[in-house]
Amino acid sequence: MASAVTCDQATLEGDTSQSKLTLLKQGAEARIYLSTFMGRSSIVKQRFKKSYRHPKLDAKLSQKRTGQEVRTIVKCRKAGITTPVVYFVDNDTHSIHMEYIEDSLTVREYIQQIQNSGESNDDERLVSLASKVGTTLASMHNVDIIHGDLTTSNMLLRQPYEDSRLIMIDFGLSQISHMSEDKGVDLYVLERAFLSSHPNTEELFKTVLDVYAENYKKSGEVLKKLEEVRQRGRKRVMLG
Ligand SMILES: Nc1ncnc2c1ncn2[C@@H]1O[C@H](COP(=O)(O)OP(=O)(O)O)[C@@H](O)[C@H]1O
Ligand SMILES: [Mg+2]
Known part of the structure; x- marks a missing residue:
């Protein structure tokens, strides 16, 4: 469950109002704070300054990623793909205030929970999840949205998890492209993240790809590209 990892009160970098916020998650590029926006629970995602980057380049990159994240969220919502509301x-502070998905789990946490539970319907729950992931990716690629950082931590499920739609987040590296190569790489990134985060999920990831193929009419070309990208990956490993 997305609970505050710390109750430390923090202030947003560059925010002159100095209002206190609770840090929820600290990532490599951004911090996620719990807040309220006009009476609603919200989060603030702030891309913080990286001291190893030139300040001008740093500000430009943060602005670009913030802009891209918001644009793609809007495009997703228009296409019926669930994301938090912006x-x-x-x-000025490179921050996005958005809907807080309360009582949510990342797909990563959800899979781990199932793999540790040992209940009789575990397989069924995993197949149903794989099917949600496959259809959501198909809907995104159908409107040429390349996520750019597909991992099981960038997908949320709301309670009750079984009934929840997949909620896609973290679009800072997204782009719009109709190229099958870009879509193939998007799937490859997820495949690598999926198989390295979750042991014994090869069959499950196959289900993700099968459902993707059933729901996206140009999937043939994309899956061909995926195979090419895999082979390039293998060659790179062999050459060291
Ligand atoms: N709108 C949200 N509601 C609830 N939790 C969120 C929300 N956005 C992000 N999170 C949590 O914060 C984590 C990091 O957010 P994310 O946007 O993926 O940033 P990062 O670029 O640091 O990965 C997510 O994996 C999720 O656990
Ligand atoms: Mg993320």
């Missing part, structure tokens, strides 16, 4: 964007 409430407000602050370009």
Whole structure:
């Protein structure tokens, strides 16, 4: 469950109002704070300064990723793909105020929970999840959205998890492209993340790809590209 990892009160970098926020998650590029926006629970995702980057380049990159994240969220929602609602964007502090998906689990946490539970319907729950992932990827690629950082931590499920739609997040590296190569790489990134985060899920990932293929009419070309990207990956490993 997405609970506050710390109750430390923090202030948003560059925010002159100095309002106190609770840090929920600390990532490599961004911090996620719990907040409220016009009476609703919200999160603030702030891309913080990286001291090893030139300040101008750093600000430019943060602005670009913040802008891309918001644009793609809007495009997803228009296409019926579930994402948090964006409430407000602050370009001065490179922060996005958006809907807080309360009582949610990342797909990563959800799979781990099932793999540790040992209940009789575990397989059924995993297949149903794989099917959600496959259809959601198909819907995204159908409107040329390349996520750019597909992992099981960038997908959320709301309670009750079995009934929840997949909620896609973290679009800072996204792009719009009709190229099968880009879509193949998107799937490859997820495949690598999936198989390295979750042991013994090869069959499950096959189900993701089968459902993707059933729901996306140009999937043949993309899956061909996926195979090419895999082979390049293998060659790279062999050459060291
Ligand atoms: N709208 C949200 N509601 C609830 N939890 C969220 C939300 N957005 C992000 N999170 C949590 O914060 C984590 C990091 O957010 P993310 O946007 O993926 O940033 P990062 O670029 O650091 O990976 C997610 O994996 C999820 O656990
Ligand atoms: Mg993320």
